[in-house]
Amino acid sequence: MDMLKRAIASDLFWSFKRSPVAVISALVAITLILAAVFAPLLAPYNPFDPASLNLMNGFSKPMEPNAFTGESFVLGTDDQGRDVLSTILYGMRISLFVGALAVLFAMVIGVVLGLVAAYAGGRTDAIIMRIADVQLTFPSILVAMLIFGIAKGFTPIHLRDQMAIWVLIISIGLSDWVQFARVVRGAALVEKSKEYVEAAILIGRGPVAIIFKHILPNVLSPVLVIATISLALAIISEATLSFLGVGAPPTQPSLGTLIRIGQGYLFSGEWWILFFPAVTLLLLALSVNLLGDWLRDALNPKLDD
Amino acid sequence: MMYDNFALDCFVILYLTFNRFESLAAKGYLLKKYRFQGVSGFSALGSPKQSQDRTKINSWFNRVFNTGGQILFKKISLTASAALLVSTSFVAAETLNWARAGDSLTMDPHAQNEGPTHTLAHQIYEPLLLRDNTGAVEAALATEWGPSADNPNIWEFKLREGVTYHDGAEFDSEDVVFSITRAMSEHSNMKELLSSVKEVRATGKYSVEIETNGPNPIMASNLTNLFMMDKGWAEANDAVAVQDIEGGEETFASRNTNGTGPYKLVSRAADSLTELEAFDGYWGKGEFPLEITKINYTPIKNPATRVAALLSGEVDFIQDVPVQDLARVDGDENLQVITAPQNRVIFFGLNQGDADLKTDDVEGKNPFADLRVRQAMNMAINREAIQKIVMRDQSIPAGVAMPPFVNGWTEALDTLPSSDLDAAKALMADAGYGDGFSVTLHCPNDRYINDEPICQAAVGMFAQIGITVNLDAKPKAQHFPQIANSETDFYMLGWGVPTFDSAYIFNFLVHTRSDERGSWNGTRYSNAEVDEMIVSLESETDLDVRDATVAKIWAQVQEDVLYLPIHHQVLNWGTSNKIDTVVSPEDQPKFKYFTLK
Numbered sequence: 048m049d050m051l052k053r054a055i056a057s058d059l060f061w062s063f064k065r066s067p068v069a070v071i072s073a074l075v076a077i078t079l080i081l082a083a084v085f086a087p088l089l090a091p092y093n094p095f096d097p098a099s100l101n102l103m104n105g106f107s108k109p110m111e112p113n114a115f116t117g118e119s120f121v122l123g124t125d126d127q128g129r130d131v132l133s134t135i136l137y138g139m140r141i142s143l144f145v146g147a148l149a150v151l152f153a154m155v156i157g158v159v160l161g162l163v164a165a166y167a168g169g170r171t172d173a174i175i176m177r178i179a180d181v182q183l184t185f186p187s188i189l190v191a192m193l194i195f196g197i198a199k200g201f202t203p204i205h206l207r208d209q210m211a212i213w214v215l216i217i218s219i220g221l222s223d224w225v226q227f228a229r230v231v232r233g234a235a236l237v238e239k240s241k242e243y244v245e246a247a248i249l250i251g252r253g254p255v256a257i258i259f260k261h262i263l264p265n266v267l268s269p270v271l272v273i274a275t276i277s278l279a280l281a282i283i284s285e286a287t288l289s290f291l292g293v294g295a296p297p298t299q300p301s302l303g304t305l306i307r308i309g310q311g312y313l314f315s316g317e318w319w320i321l322f323f324p325a326v327t328l329l330l331l332a333l334s335v336n337l338l339g340d341w342l343r344d345a346l347n348p349k350l351d352d
Numbered sequence: 353m354m355y356d357n358f359a360l361d362c363f364v365i366l367y368l369t370f371n372r373f374e375s376l377a378a379k380g381y382l383l384k385k386y387r388f389q390g391v392s393g394f395s396a397l398g399s400p401k402q403s404q405d406r407t408k409i410n411s412w413f414n415r416v417f418n419t420g421g422q423i424l425f426k427k428i429s430l431t432a433s434a435a436l437l438v439s440t441s442f443v444a445a446e447t448l449n450w451a452r453a454g455d456s457l458t459m460d461p462h463a464q465n466e467g468p469t470h471t472l473a474h475q476i477y478e479p480l481l482l483r484d485n486t487g488a489v490e491a492a493l494a495t496e497w498g499p500s501a502d503n504p505n506i507w508e509f510k511l512r513e514g515v516t517y518h519d520g521a522e523f524d525s526e527d528v529v530f531s532i533t534r535a536m537s538e539h540s541n542m543k544e545l546l547s548s549v550k551e552v553r554a555t556g557k558y559s560v561e562i563e564t565n566g567p568n569p570i571m572a573s574n575l576t577n578l579f580m581m582d583k584g585w586a587e588a589n590d591a592v593a594v595q596d597i598e599g600g601e602e603t604f605a606s607r608n609t610n611g612t613g614p615y616k617l618v619s620r621a622a623d624s625l626t627e628l629e630a631f632d633g634y635w636g637k638g639e640f641p642l643e644i645t646k647i648n649y650t651p652i653k654n655p656a657t658r659v660a661a662l663l664s665g666e667v668d669f670i671q672d673v674p675v676q677d678l679a680r681v682d683g684d685e686n687l688q689v690i691t692a693p694q695n696r697v698i699f700f701g702l703n704q705g706d707a708d709l710k711t712d713d714v715e716g717k718n719p720f721a722d723l724r725v726r727q728a729m730n731m732a733i734n735r736e737a738i739q740k741i742v743m744r745d746q747s748i749p750a751g752v753a754m755p756p757f758v759n760g761w762t763e764a765l766d767t768l769p770s771s772d773l774d775a776a777k778a779l780m781a782d783a784g785y786g787d788g789f790s791v792t793l794h795c796p797n798d799r800y801i802n803d804e805p806i807c808q809a810a811v812g813m814f815a816q817i818g819i820t821v822n823l824d825a826k827p828k829a830q831h832f833p834q835i836a837n838s839e840t841d842f843y844m845l846g847w848g849v850p851t852f853d854s855a856y857i858f859n860f861l862v863h864t865r866s867d868e869r870g871s872w873n874g875t876r877y878s879n880a881e882v883d884e885m886i887v888s889l890e891s892e893t894d895l896d897v898r899d900a901t902v903a904k905i906w907a908q909v910q911e912d913v914l915y916l917p918i919h920h921q922v923l924n925w926g927t928s929n930k931i932d933t934v935v936s937p938e939d940q941p942k943f944k945y946f947t948l949k
Contacts, residue, residue, distance in 0.1 A: 098815035102734060105741035115740065127808055128741070208822050297808055298823060311656050314663075315676035 062345040069341040072334035079331050083139040090133035091121075095299055104128035106312075109319050123319040125308055131319060134300055135327050141301035142331070145215050146282040152220030153281075154274055157227020162258045162266075164228065165235035176232065179225040187222040188287055194218035195293050208296045215294055219284045226273055234266035268346045275339035279332045286328055302328045447646040448931075448943060451658055452671040454798040454828050455623045455651040460595040460606040461579035462534055465541040465860075465872075466832065467696075467848055468799075470577050471940045472649065475628055476518075477579035477611035480509055480528065481572055483850070485936045485945045487695075489572060493523065493580055493612065494560075497572060504567040504893065505550075511558040515635045517582045518609070518616040525554035530583035532562070539594040544859035545574040545851070547868050548890040566891020569898075573851040585610045598833045614642060614944040625650050640944040647943060653798045653827070662687060662926050671939060672801060673926035675744040681926045692935035694923040695757045696848040697750050698800055700793075700810070700916040702726060703841040705876025711792035711822070711841050719789050720841070726913035728779040730769045732817045733810060733916060742805050747919040752910060753847065753857065755920050757937060760854030760902040765910060776817045788818025794840040795823060796831040801921055807844055835874040838865075843874055846921070848938055854902045858886040862909055877914055 054060055063069050082089060093099055107113040109123040109131075122131040164175040182190065198214040199207065238244060239262065247257050282302075288294035289303030290310075297304060302324045309321025456472040457464045474482075482492035491497075493512050500506040515523040532552045535542040548564045548571075555561050562571065586592050591605035609617045614636060615628040628647040636642070650667065652658040655674035661667045663684060673681050673689055682689040702720040703709060709718050719725050735749035748756075752765040780786060795807035804825045811821045821842075834840045849856050863869040863886045864878035885901050892898040909915075923935050932947045 096815070097812040097821075100812040100815075102737040102741050102809050102812060105737075126742070126805055127812065207824065296823070297804070297825075298811060311654075311674065312676055313656060314659055314674075314680040317676070 059345055063341070066341055068337055072337040072341075075330055076334040076338060079139060079327070079334070080143060082136055083143050086133075086136035086140050090130075090136045092130045092133040094129040094134040094137055097298060100128050102128045104130075106317055122323050123317075125305070125320045126312065129300075131305075131323055134305060135302070135324055138300050138302045138305055138324065139327060139331065141212065141295055141299065142282050142285055142303070142328070145212060145219065145285045145295075145301070146278050148216045149219035149223065149281045149285070150274055150277045152216060153223035153277065154227050154270065156220070157224035158231050158263070158266075158270060160224070161228035161231030162235050162262060165232040165239060166254060166258050166262070172232075175228065179228050182222075182225050188284060190222035191218040191284055191288060192291070192293060194221055195288065199293075208298060211294070211296050212299070215285060215288060219281050219288075222284070223277055223281060226277070227270060230269050230273055231266050234269055235262050238262045238265050272339060272343040272346060275342055276336060279336040279339060282328070282335070283332050302331075446644050446948065447648065448644045448669060448946070449648045449650070449667040450669045450671075450941075450943075451650045451652045451661060451667040453651065453653055453655070453658065456626070457829060457832070458595060458597055458606045459609050459617070459620070460591075460597075460603065461581065461611075462531075462540045462542050463595040463597045463606065464832075465545075465577070466828075467939055472626065473579055473611075474577075474613070474940055474942050475615040475647065475944075476609045476613045476617055477581070478613045479578045479580065480511075480575050482942070483576045483936070483938065483940075485934050485942055487937050489576065493528075499567070499569075499571075500561065505564050507562045507564070507568070507571045508555075509560045509562070511560060512635060513558050515612050516633050517585065517612055518631055518633075519582070519585060520633070521582050521584055521610075523580065523582070523612050524557050525560045527580055527583050528552065528560045529554050530586065531580045532578065534581065534586070534592065534594060535578055537594055539596045539599075541594075541597075541871060542578060543867075544869050544871060545578065545856070547859060564891070567893045568890055569893065569895070570851060570853050570855065573853065574856075577850050580612065581605075582610050598836045614640070615647060623651055636944065641947045642944050643948045644943050644946055651798075659926075665928075668928040669931060669941070670926045671923075671941065673924040675742075675746040675802065675924070678744075678746070678924055686929060688927055688929045690925045690927065690933070690935045691746075692923050692937060693748070693756075694848070694921040694939055695755045695850075695852070695937040696800075696846050696921045696939065697753050697755045698803075698806070698844065698846045698918045698921060699750070699753045700729075700918065701835070701843050701845055701874050702729070702916070703838075703874070703876050704914075705878055706841075709791065709841040713790045714785075719783070719785055719791070722783045722785075723913060724779040724783040725785060726916070727769075728776040728783070728817055729814060729819070730913050730916050731772055731776040731779075732813050732819075733769075733918065734771050734813055735768055735919060736771075737813075738806055738809055739919060742802050742809055743919065743922075746801070746922045746924060748922070750917040750919050752906065753861065753915040753917045754854065754906070755847075755849055757852055758849045758854055758857070759852060760899070760906060762903075765906055773816055780817050780819075785818065788820060790820035790822065791842050792822045792824055792840075794831060794834055794843040795825040796828040796844060797825040799828040799831070800844070800846045801924075803844060806918060835872065838874060838876065840874060845872070845874070847872075850938055854906070855886070855889045858882075858889070858902075858905055862886065862905065862914065875914060877912070879908065879912070882908055 101116060103115040104113050104118055104124050105126055105128040107118070107120050107124040110119065110121060112119045120130050120132065122135070124130055125134065160175050164172040195214055195218040198218065202210045202214065244257060244261060247261050285294060285301060286303030286306065289301045290307045292307060295301040295304050300308065305324035306321055306328065309324065312320050452468065454468050456469045457466055458469060461473045461477050478492045480492060480494035481489050481497065484490050493515060494509040495512050496510040498508060500508050511525060511528065517523060529552045532546065532549070534540065536546045536549060548566070548568045550563045550565050552560065552562050564571065586605065589604040591603050595601050595603045595606045607620065612635070614631060614634045616631045618627040618629045620626040626649040628649070630642065630645040652661055658670050659674060659677045659681065662670050662681060678689050681687050704718070704720045704726065706718055708716055709720065712719060739745060739747050739749050749768055750766060751768045754761050754765070756766065780788070793807055793810070795804055797804040807823055807825060811823050814821045835843055835845065847857060847861060859869050860872040862873060862877070862882060864883050865871065865873050865876070882905055885905050889898060889901055892901065923939055925935050930949050932949050933941065933945065
C-alpha cells in the first residue's frame, strides 16, 4: 500500500497522468500482454495442437460459416484451418516471450560489459568497445540471422522446433547488447569519478561490489529507457526473422510467421490471414515504443519543457 | 535462398494493399467463358500402345474434369477487372522472361534426373528423340529410328547430318556413343533409363546402334531426356566424368554448356539469373517457330513475389501460378492461365527397411517397418481436404504412386484408401503404437505446387492418429541429396514419368537401391521377387505378359504400402497473352515451339 502511494505521488506518475499518449499506449500494451499471457484461457482453440486442426476449415472468412464444415470463426482461419484469433493470441505469446527474454539477455550482457569496460578502463575498455563498434557496423537483423543460421546447424533436427524459440532469443539478444553497453559505459564513466565511489574504494570494498552495488543503481534509469524501446525493436526483429522464414517454426507460428503465411494469400483476397496479425504487431510495437519514448522524456530532465 | 528479394516483397504488400480495393470493387468476376482446345499430339505418344494410352487418358480426364470426349486443355477466362496497374511492358524484342519456383540443379545434363534441370537443359542440349510441347515423340538429333529387322535386341538410329554444337564442332555418331556411355557411368542419374543397354556402337558417321540385353520395346521413350554432348569438348574440359552432385562436386560441365540446342548459354548465376540466346547455327531454323530469341530465366521462390512479377510484366511466363492466384492472373487483361493435367504424382516415402530410424523417438525399432503403421498413415491422409483447401481443386487425389498417363495405371489401383480415422487408430494400437511416436518429415519448399503447405497439413493429419511429425522444409537443392544419400526417414517426393511407362517408376522408386537401379528409392525397400520382376520387364517382348508383370508388381507395391500417394498435380502456366503455346504434360516448356501473337 505504502509503495503504491509512493508510486502515485512520484514525479513519474505525475508526468504519466499528464501524457494521454502514455496512458493510451500503456492501456493497449497491458491489454495485449494480458491477452497473450492468458491466451490458453481466452483463445477458443489451441492452434499449436496439430491434432485439433481440421484442414477443411481452411480459409474461412471472418464471421462467416465455413462452406464445408459450417463452423464460424471470429477472425477467420488461415490456410491450415487454424483459427486466426487463437493463433494471434498464441503467436503474441511467442513474440512477447522472445522479445522480453531477448532484451533481458541483451541487457545483462550489455550492462555487465559496459560496467566492466568503464570501471576497468584501459585495454579491457578498448577491447570491449571495439567489439561493440564492429558489431554496430552490421545491421542487427543480419547479425541475428547469422547467429540463427549457425545455431540451427548445431541443433539436432528433431529438437529444432523446440530449440528455434531459444535460438531466436539468443540471436536477437546477441545482436542487441551493444547499445546497452555503450550507454551504461558512458553513464558509469561519469559515476566512477564521483566521491561516493572513491569513498567506497577507501573503505576497502572490492571492484565487483563497487560496480554492482554502487555504480549500477545509479546508471539504471537510461537502461530502463533503452530496455523498453529495445523490447519494441526485439518484437519487430523476431517478426522480421519469422517473416523471412528463419524464425519461429510454422507449427508454432509467431506474429511474423502469420504475416508470412498471410502474405501468400493477398492476391486471392484472403486478406484476414495477414491483416489481423499485422495490426496486432503494429499495436504491440507502437504502444511499447510510445511508452519507451515517454519514459525517456520523463526520466531526462534536460528534455523537460 | 530463404529470402528472395525482400524489397520486392515489401513493395508487393504495399501494392496489393491498394490494389485489393479495386479487385473487391470489381468483385463481379464470374466465370464468363470456358474455352476448350483439342490437342492432337497425344495420338502420337510413341508408346507401343498408343490407342490404349489415349483412351486411358481420356477416361481419366473425364473423371477429373467431367468434360467428355477428347483430351481437353481447359482454359478459364474471367472477366478482366477494370483498370489495372499492370504495365504493358511485354518485351518489344523477342525476349522471354521466364520464372518458376526453383532453379536447375546443375548444367551437367546427366547429373540429375529432375524436371526443372531437364527443362533448362532442353533449351541448350538435345536428345536423339524429343517430346514436343504436346507430349508427342518427334525426331531431334536422330531422324530415323526403330528396332533392327534382323536382331530384336538392337535399336538402330540414323542421325541428323549437318548439326553443329554451339562452339562450332560437328555432331556425329562418336558423340552419341560418348554421351550414352557417359550417362551410364558412375554418378550419372540417368542410369535407370539405360539399364537395359548392353552396348552403344557407331556403325557409320551418322548411324548408331544400341544393343540391349534382350528386346526393349520402349527404348525410344527412354531417350527423350538423354542429352547429347560433344566428346571433344568434354575431353578438352575435363568433363568426361559425370558431376557427383550428392558429393557436392562442381565441374566444368556443371557450369558451362556446349549443346546443339536452339539456345546457347550466355551467362548463369545459380538461383538468380540464367541468360540464353538463340543459336545462329541451329539446324532447326525454318523448321520451328524459334520466335523467342533471348531467354532470361529467374527462379522466384516466393509465390507472391512470383505472381507479382508476372502481374507487373517483369516476367512473361511462370510455370507455377500459385493455386490461390489463378483467378487473379487470368482476370488480368494482359495475362492468361493455361491449365493441363500433369504427368506427375506427389507422395510420401517412408524408410521401412532400416532396423531403427534416426529421427524417431522409438528406441531400437522402426515403426515404419510395421505394415499396420503404414496402412494407418495411408488412411490418416485426408486427400480430399488437401485437394479442396490446399490445392483449391487443382489436383486429383491419388491412391497409387503413378500418374494416370502411365502404362499400367488402372482406376482400381488409383482408388483412394478409406480415410477412416478410427480404423487407423485401431491399426496403430494393434501395432503397439497406441500412444504414437514422433518422427521428422523432410519436405521441399520450392519444388512442387504447395509442397510445404501439403506437408504442414499432413502434420495435422498424422497428429490425429498420434504421430507427432516434426516438419523440416527446405529448398530442393538440399532436400533431394538427403533422399539420395539415405539421410531421411520420411520425405515428400514427386515423380513424373517421361517414358509414360511403369518400368520407369519401378526402376527408380521400387527396385532395391543398387548401382544400376533404385537411385530415388529412399524407402530402403528391398524385395528380391519384385526386383526380379522389374528386371524381367526390360526384355519381355510379349506385351500381354509384360502388362501382367507390371500389374503384379503394382499389386505388391500397393499391398506393402510402399509409398503414401497424395495427388496428381495439375499444371497452371501463367503467361503474357502474347505467348501462344500448349502446356506440356511433363511441365517442360520447349521454347523453340513457342509462338508470339
